[in-house]
Amino acid sequence: MTQDELKQLVGRAAADYVRAQVPEGAVVGVGTGSTANCFIDALATDKTHYRGAVSSSEATTARLKAHGIAVFDLNHVETLSVYVDGADEINAAGHMIKGGGGALTREKIVASVADQFVCIADASKLVETMGLFPLPIEVIPMARAVVGRKLAALGGQQAVRVKADGSPYITDNGNQIIDVKGLRIVDAIALETQINSWPGVVTVGLFARRGANVCLLGTEHGVQRIDYAVG
């Protein structure tokens, strides 16, 4: 199966999983990216079961609305039973690197109110040690250099994210992203805590302090469900 086919497989599996988990009229938290898009398309086939969704990006909002799924402001939703999102890397503890699609901050906010984080990923995303995928960090633009110097001290090689035309990539929140290569992340919780404490950092794309509860992993042999003990 191609990577796209695996994404579609887990997107469908996640829609079935959510349907079995949440009562009729529930609001679902929805992530961002190509795998999350497959989930949205699968969710849409069942949309009358839900009141709507809370979205983690402008792109996801547009896709949900195009399917006729109502999108609620998080300020009007207190809790979510389930948040479904992709990942750039996930390890055996359910810790993730996210933010390849630039939506890490809103993803972390929406995930923080959910009882369950359901990660959907193709098998290439499961890693033993995180860090091969460049770690995204959303920063306030004026803090780019100071945060960059601190990241250099950690030993990574960093680059400010740019668009295909070379202009700076700007997040939905009006900020910039630094991507850091070459980190071998052995203690993701400690690194998340450390980087998040630096002035000017909006969000680091490590999702370890609040990791995944479940991963639906698309493999050649079908969808494998992994449950994590979240402490």
Ligand code: 5RP
């Ligand atoms: C977006 C994300 C995505 O979940 C992550 O980049 C995975 O994307 P894809 O499903 O396209 O591989 O964190 O900010």
